[in-house]
Amino acid sequence: MKYFLRKTGWLLFAILIALLINFILPRLMPGDPAQIIVSRLDGVEPANLEAIRTAFGVDTDRNVILQFGDYLVNVAQGDLGISISHYPTPVWVVLRKALPWTIGLIGLSTIISFLIGTFIGIFVGWYRRSKISDAIISLFLFIRSFPYFWLGLILVYFFAFERPWFPLGGSRAVTVSWAQRWEFIKSVAYHGILPAFTITISSLGYWLLTIRNNMINVLAEDYITVARAKGLSTSRIRNMYAARNAILPSISGFAMALGFIVGGSLITEIVFSYPGVGFMLYQAIQQQDYPLLQAIFLFITLGVLIANFLSDIAIMALDPRVRDGDAR
Amino acid sequence: MIQDTFKLFVGNKKALVGLTIFLIFLIIAIFAPIIAPYEIRQSSDEDGQFPMRAEPGGKHLLGTSHAGYDIFSRLIHGTRLTLMVGIITGTISTFVALTVGLLSGYLGGRADDFLSFINNIFLVIPSLPLIIVIASYITMRGIMPIILVLSLTGWAWGARVIRSQVMSMREREFVQVAEVLGESTLVIIFREILPNIISLVMVTFFTSTMAAVIGQATLEFIGLGNMAAVTWGTMLYWAQNNAALLYGAWWWFLPPGLFIGMLGASFALMNFAIDEISNPKIRKR
Amino acid sequence: MAETILEIDNLTSGYQVKQGRVEAVKEVSFKLGSGEFLGIAGESGCGKSTLAYSILKLLEDNGQIFSGSINYGGQNLATLSDKAMKKVRWSKISMVFQSAMNALNPVITIKEQLLDAMYAHRPGLKEKEAIARAKELLELVNITPDRLYDYPHQLSGGMKQRIMIAMAMILQPDIIIMDEPTTALDVVVQRNIIEKIGDLQEKFGFSIIFITHDLSLLVEISDRLAIMYAGRLVELGNAEEIYKNPAHPYTEGLMASFPPLVGEIKEVGGIPGKPPDFFKLPTGCKFEPRCPYAFARCKKENPEFKSYDSSGRLARCFLAGEER
Numbered sequence: 001m002k003y004f005l006r007k008t009g010w011l012l013f014a015i016l017i018a019l020l021i022n023f024i025l026p027r028l029m030p031g032d033p034a035q036i037i038v039s040r041l042d043g044v045e046p047a048n049l050e051a052i053r054t055a056f057g058v059d060t061d062r063n064v065i066l067q068f069g070d071y072l073v074n075v076a077q078g079d080l081g082i083s084i085s086h087y088p089t090p091v092w093v094v095l096r097k098a099l100p101w102t103i104g105l106i107g108l109s110t111i112i113s114f115l116i117g118t119f120i121g122i123f124v125g126w127y128r129r130s131k132i133s134d135a136i137i138s139l140f141l142f143i144r145s146f147p148y149f150w151l152g153l154i155l156v157y158f159f160a161f162e163r164p165w166f167p168l169g170g171s172r173a174v175t176v177s178w179a180q181r182w183e184f185i186k187s188v189a190y191h192g193i194l195p196a197f198t199i200t201i202s203s204l205g206y207w208l209l210t211i212r213n214n215m216i217n218v219l220a221e222d223y224i225t226v227a228r229a230k231g232l233s234t235s236r237i238r239n240m241y242a243a244r245n246a247i248l249p250s251i252s253g254f255a256m257a258l259g260f261i262v263g264g265s266l267i268t269e270i271v272f273s274y275p276g277v278g279f280m281l282y283q284a285i286q287q288q289d290y291p292l293l294q295a296i297f298l299f300i301t302l303g304v305l306i307a308n309f310l311s312d313i314a315i316m317a318l319d320p321r322v323r324d325g326d327a328r
Numbered sequence: 329m330i331q332d333t334f335k336l337f338v339g340n341k342k343a344l345v346g347l348t349i350f351l352i353f354l355i356i357a358i359f360a361p362i363i364a365p366y367e368i369r370q371s372s373d374e375d376g377q378f379p380m381r382a383e384p385g386g387k388h389l390l391g392t393s394h395a396g397y398d399i400f401s402r403l404i405h406g407t408r409l410t411l412m413v414g415i416i417t418g419t420i421s422t423f424v425a426l427t428v429g430l431l432s433g434y435l436g437g438r439a440d441d442f443l444s445f446i447n448n449i450f451l452v453i454p455s456l457p458l459i460i461v462i463a464s465y466i467t468m469r470g471i472m473p474i475i476l477v478l479s480l481t482g483w484a485w486g487a488r489v490i491r492s493q494v495m496s497m498r499e500r501e502f503v504q505v506a507e508v509l510g511e512s513t514l515v516i517i518f519r520e521i522l523p524n525i526i527s528l529v530m531v532t533f534f535t536s537t538m539a540a541v542i543g544q545a546t547l548e549f550i551g552l553g554n555m556a557a558v559t560w561g562t563m564l565y566w567a568q569n570n571a572a573l574l575y576g577a578w579w580w581f582l583p584p585g586l587f588i589g590m591l592g593a594s595f596a597l598m599n600f601a602i603d604e605i606s607n608p609k610i611r612k613r
Numbered sequence: 614m615a616e617t618i619l620e621i622d623n624l625t626s627g628y629q630v631k632q633g634r635v636e637a638v639k640e641v642s643f644k645l646g647s648g649e650f651l652g653i654a655g656e657s658g659c660g661k662s663t664l665a666y667s668i669l670k671l672l673e674d675n676g677q678i679f680s681g682s683i684n685y686g687g688q689n690l691a692t693l694s695d696k697a698m699k700k701v702r703w704s705k706i707s708m709v710f711q712s713a714m715n716a717l718n719p720v721i722t723i724k725e726q727l728l729d730a731m732y733a734h735r736p737g738l739k740e741k742e743a744i745a746r747a748k749e750l751l752e753l754v755n756i757t758p759d760r761l762y763d764y765p766h767q768l769s770g771g772m773k774q775r776i777m778i779a780m781a782m783i784l785q786p787d788i789i790i791m792d793e794p795t796t797a798l799d800v801v802v803q804r805n806i807i808e809k810i811g812d813l814q815e816k817f818g819f820s821i822i823f824i825t826h827d828l829s830l831l832v833e834i835s836d837r838l839a840i841m842y843a844g845r846l847v848e849l850g851n852a853e854e855i856y857k858n859p860a861h862p863y864t865e866g867l868m869a870s871f872p873p874l875v876g877e878i879k880e881v882g883g884i885p886g887k888p889p890d891f892f893k894l895p896t897g898c899k900f901e902p903r904c905p906y907a908f909a910r911c912k913k914e915n916p917e918f919k920s921y922d923s924s925g926r927l928a929r930c931f932l933a934g935e936e937r
Contacts, residue, residue, distance in 0.1 A: 014452050021458070025465050129674075141600065145592025147542050149549060150564065150585035157578050168573060222715040229669055229710075230730045230780075231702035240729075244720050256451060256485065263456025267546055270568070281457075282550050285464050293464055300457040308452065320720060320764040 003322055007312040011305055018301040022294045023071050075298070081291035085283060091295045095280070099299070101171050102276030105192060106265045109199035110258070116200070117207025118250065122243045124208065125215025137212065140205030148202040148264035152271035155198055166194045169273035195272045202268075203261045210253060214246035221245075248319050255308030262304055340605065346597030353591055357408040364404035368558045371396040384579050391579040394570040402558050403583050409471070410559040413544050414591075417475050418537025421482035425532055428483065429490025430517055434498055444491070450484035459543065463552040470554050478543045486532035493528055497521050527606040534595040545588055560584035618787055618820055619645040619668075619706075624681035624691070626667040627660075627844070627891075635891045636679065637663035639844040642918075645788065645820050650811075652831035652852065653824045654867065655841035656888050661824045662711070664841075665792045667691075668822075669708060670698050685788075704734040707781040709774075709791040716777055717765035724761045727780055734784055750779040754809060771802040778810065782817070790822045795830070807834060828867045832856050840864045843889045843899040846918055850926035860921070860928035862904045898930075906932055 074080070080091040124133045143151070160166045167173075172187040218224065219242055227237045266278025273279060277296055284292040316322050338344065356363060365387075371378050378396040382388055390399035432443035459477050466473045497503060498521075506516050547553050548561030551569075555562055567580035621644075627637040637660040645651055653661050666672050668683055670690060683690040690701065710716045718726055727747040731738055748758035754775040765773060774794060781789050791810070795803040811834050814821055825831060831838060835852040840863060848861040859865040866884035886903035895901055901911040910931055920927050921934040928934075 010448075010452075014449070017449055018453060021453075021461070025461060137600075141596040142589070142593050145538070145596055146585060146589040147545055147549075149546070150581065150588065153564075153567075153573070153581050153585065156573055157576075157581075161573055161576055222710060222712060223718045225671060225673075226708075226710055226716050226777075227718070229671055229702055229708050230733060231699040231704065232729060232733050233699075236729065236733075240721060240725075241718050245718070248720075259452075259454030259456070262454055263546070266456070267550065270550065281460065285460070285550055285552060288464070290464075293461060297457045297461045301453055304454045305452065318720070321766045324764075324767065 003316055004313070007309060011309045014305050015302065018298060018305075019072060019075060020068070022298055023068055025294075026290065080295040080298075083289055083292045085287040085289040085292065091291050094292060095277070095295055095299065098275055098277045098280045101274060102266070102269070102278065103303075105195055105269070105274060105276060106199065106262060109196045109265065110203065110261060112196070113200040113203045113261075114207050117204040118211050118247065120204075121208040121211035122215060122238070122246070125212040125219070125246065126238050126242065128212070128216055128219075133212075137209065140208055143201060144205040144209075146202075147267070148198065149267040149271050151202055152195065152198040152268045155194055156271060159194060167191050169271075171275050191274075195268060195274050198268050198271075199261075199265045202264060203257075206257055206261070207250065210257075211243075211246055211250050214249050215242055218242050218246045248315065251311050251314050251318070254311040255304065258307050259304050262300060266300070340601040342597045342604075343601035346594040346601065349590055349594035350598070353407060353411060353587075353594070356404060357411045360404050360408050364398075364401040366398040366401040368402050368405050369397060370401070381575055381577055390583050391577070393566065393580065399563075399579055399583065402563060403560070403587065406558045406560050406563060406584070407587070409557055410541065410544065410561070410587075411591075413471060413475055413478075413559070414537050414541040417478045417482060417540035417544075418533055420475070420479040421536035421540070422486060422529065422533040424479065424483040425486030425490055425536070426529060428487040430494055430521065432487070433491040433494025434513070434517055434521065436495075436498075440491075443487075447484055447487050447491075450481065451488060455481040456543075456546070459547065460550070460552065463547055471557070474544055474547060474553055477547075478540050482536050482539055482543070486536060490525065490528060490532065493525050494521055497524060527602050531599050531602050534599050538592050538595045541588060541591060545584075560587055615646040615648055617644045618647045618685070620682075620684040621645075621668075622682045622684065624664070624667060624678070624683060626663060626672065626678040626681075627676065628663075628672075629675045629677065632892055634679075637844050637891070638667060640681070640918075641841075641844075641846050642681075643839060643846065643849055645822065646836075647787070648814070648818045648820055650814060650821045650823065650834060650836045651839060652835035652837070653822060653839045653841060654828045654831055655826065657826055658888055659841045660844035661826075661841055662792055663844075665708065665790045665822070665824055668790060669702055669706060670695075671708075700734070703730055703781075703786065704784040705786050706788045706790065707784065707786045709777050709781045709789065709794045711793040712797045714770065714773070714797060717773060719765050722762055722764055723768075723776060727761070727776075727783060730780060730783055746783065747779075750783055751776070753782075753813065754779045770798055771806070774798060774802075774806060775809070778806070778813070782813065782819070785817065786819060788820045788822065790824070792824045793826070794823075796825070796827075803830070810834075828870070840867065843894060844891070845899065845929065846927070847900065847929040848927065849918075850924065850928075854924065854926065860926055860933040861900075861930045862906050862932075863900050866903075 078092050080095075083089050083091045083094045086094050120136065124136050127133050156166075156168060160168045167190065170191055172184065172191050176183045176187045178184050224237065224241055227241045232241075266276070266281060268274075269276045269278030270282045277299065280292070281296050283289075284296065338347075366373070378388070378392050378398065380392060380396040381394055382392040382396075384391040384399075388398050388400065390403065393399055393402070428443050428447060432440045432447070459481055462477050462480075463473065466477070503516060503520050506520050511519075544553065544559065545561035545564060548555075548559060549564045549568065551565060553559070553561055553565070555565065561584075563584040564581055567577070567584075570577075570580070572578070572580040622642050624641045625636055625639050627635045629635075639660075641664060643651075653664070655661055663672070663676070666676070667678055668690065670678070670693070672678065678691045681691065685701070686705065688697075688701075690698065693701070717723070724744065724747065727750070728740075728743045731743045731746065744761070747761055751758050751761060756772060756775055756779070760768065760772070768776070774797075777794070781791075794810075795806050798806070807830060810821070810823075823831060823835065832852060837850060838848070838852045838855045839846055840848040840855075840861060842863050848855060848859065848864045850860075855864060856868065859868055863884070870883055884903055889895075889899060889902075895912070897910075897912040897914050898904070898907070898916055901907045904911065908931075914931075916929045916931050918927055918929040926933075
């Protein structure tokens with residue numbers, strides 16, 4: 001129970017920090033943040049200037065702490081300001097369109113990558129002295145050295161440009177709509193294969209290498225020797241004694257890995273012109289749409305923090321020592 | 329201890345391959361002006377204008393860019409800046425990680441609480457979005473901001489790992505003996521503990537540097553670097569911006585990415601070798 | 614003498630490392646009788662654990678049996694296939710390991726760990742019966758049967774060790790090897806456990822090979838004692854007689870190394886020198902560098918392990934049985 005409370009506390013605190021960063025950054029820039037932004041837009045009415053100010057919680061008449069309070073209230077209500085590049089659409093509305101694509105693509109890819117990577121990794125760790133294991137490790141170490149987006153570029157070049165097996169980009173064919181249910185789903189799946197494959201392959205190595213290292217450490221433990229002395233079957237020792245223990249550090253490291261994976265995956269969207277949060281980020285940067293940029297940062301951070309929290313809960317379910325309040 | 333580690337390192341095949349690759353890149357960076365046939369913005373020579381978007385061949389080993397610059401030369405010249413930013417960032421990150429890790433791990437108590445707290449914040453907030461947000465606010469586009477931003481977000485992982493290693497070292501006999509003998513804290517940290525975590529420091533350095541190279545390339549790819557400079561990352565940016573895929577100009581993005589990968593592979597190899605050497609459970613007979 | 618249940622014949626096993634081959638067990642031969650309590654003593658690193666692991670073929674990675682045979686139940690375990698060996702393990706020969714701290718799988722319950730040993734060897738076993746047997750054994754080692762549903766971290770060191778003993782007995786094996794089962798525990802708990810082991814042996818009649826570096830534990834409860842040095846047996850015989858009259862200088866040194874609780878106050882001796890380096894063993898007697906009685910022949914020749922009188926005692930010393 002203490003564990004649960006502690007982790008919940010962390011989650012809330014980290015969210016607060018993220019909001020604080022969002023709040024402070026525009027103020028670190030010299031000058032009035034709203035003015036600076038406005039100077040990039042032509043013909044903004046004073047009323048809208050106020051709206052932009054609200055986006056940053058900038059109200060130079062009020063005390064900074066109170067401004068922060070206002071900002072928090074706004075965020076809680078879903079008011080993240082007005083987007084500059086999509087002026088006058090509110091940021092939240094702009095973001096709402098991109099979120100499902102990203103959650104779908106990255107969510108699915110990460111899960112698949114975790115499952116495959118861990119599965120292969122268990123065997124690579126178990127048969128740690130075989131040449132195949134060495135080859136697999138070398139392969140993924142090599143893949144891991146490349147930026148995700150570059151792998152995306154290569155894949156698109158070879159499988160969409162050179163041979164038109166897959167579309168060059170986008171999330172679905174422009175000609176289909178949700179109304180044509182089946183066609184739509186097929187198109188989405190077809191367009192998603194290459195980007196999903198890129199992200200999966202790029203992040204697979206991390207899971208594989210982590211659990212392989214964990215397996216090697218676990219296999220040196222006494223209880224593995226005892227399991228062998230008991231004459232248990234190979235699969236039982238590998239699954240219930242080795243893997244079951246090896247997976248624990250993998251899950252606790254999930255959050256840190258996720259931050260990196262999400263970052264790389266977002267950039268990959270750019271290569272595929274996939275209309276998710278990453279692509280939106282790219283456009284926001286190019287057009288210096290700060291409200292949008294900040295909102296995206298908030299959402300990404302929130303997503304990762306929540307995933308982190310969920311993995312902490314998972315650890316609680318899987319490790320009896322944690323359940324009983326052992327300091328971890 | 330340090331001498332032994334070095335001997336084992338040089339004797340390890342993986343380490344040698346990695347080191348060799350790295351040294352090759354270093355040589356390219358240092359001797360760039362001699363190796364590269366043309367300047368980075370040279371669009372003509374005495375024979376006339378360079379063709380634009382030319383495929384690899386003839387005078388241009390890796391073809392030309394959208395504006396007619398020689399890709400091969402840009403790749404060579406770009407190595408210098410890329411490597412420089414990567415290594416400087418890696419060094420700073422490692423230094424900060426080492427300091428925080430050593431102090432936090434050895435001193436414990438309030439100092440540890442405070443440092444770990446900060447460490448955890450940087451660990452938990454996803455680095456890439458943070459980097460992007462900070463970088464996009466910095467209007468001055470240059471090398472220093474990139475180095476700063478990447479260092480700021482790059483030390484957290486190393487600090488955490490070093491801290492736990494130092495904490496386990498603290499309980500070892502030779503440290504306790506030194507304490508009993510009344511050695512000062514600084515002496516203990518530098519004379520007893522530091523030499524024993526050298527391999528970890530090396531791994532931290534290689535990992536941080538590699539992360540910096542990829543981080544730099546990523547930032548530049550989305551347009552947040554100094555676009556006037558030539559690095560592997562900016563080359564990728566221009567490739568994307570000039571619609572390389574539409575023209576099928578694979579020579580715009582393949583070489584810089586390949587270089588990033590090879591550099592990364594060299595670090596990964598050296599890391600793997602260090603791991604093998606220092607972790608007896610993995611060590612081959 | 615009861616019937617022989619295990620016969621080790623000229624066993625040599627150890628590890629293959631970069632510098633060469635470490636023969637942690639060298640030409641060891643002995644017989645184990647049914648229901649017998651055989652203690653094996655020697656310094657740390659003398660090969661005792663390697664011997665134990667060799668019998669169950671648990672040597673891994675770079676460890677292996679180089680030569681010799683381990684005869685049990687009409688089979689030579691040393692050359693048995695892994696599949697056949699699995700059938701022997703635990704149901705015929707089981708083991709209690711050195712440190713119970715890490716010998717139990719931390720993420721599954723005690724119940725699961727006791728039961729899976731049973732299921733592995735008795736496929737048709739029903740869960741109710743298995744649980745009943747498990748609880749029976751817990752009671753035997755003085756642990757509340759409800760603890761069956763606990764996780765290892767919820768138990769104390771002494772309890773974990775007792776569970777290891779219960780687990781070793783669960784399939785009623787013929788032989789239980791105990792590799793320093795009490796070393797990690799405090800003295801009082803040690804005593805309790807040793808007594809418990811003695812009781813259980815009397816009740817169920819299994820043979821025990823008890824390995825330790827602490828001779829004081831063994832002397833009272835062993836039937837026979839074997840002393841190992843540098844991977845070789847240096848003395849083997851009736852425990853009480855060895856205690857009264859050690860034949861090998863090393864045994865003598867070991868006996869003198871611990872103070873008896875009762876009796877006259879003696880000066881505690883020790884054995885000078887360091888344990889042998891397996892890569893630089895002397896050509897003659899391996900104990901010669903540290904032996905107070907060594908003479909010229911000891912440097913040149915390695916004494917045979919043989920009996921020197923009619924008592925059935927075997928020793929590896931030129932001066933065995935003589936006045937020193």
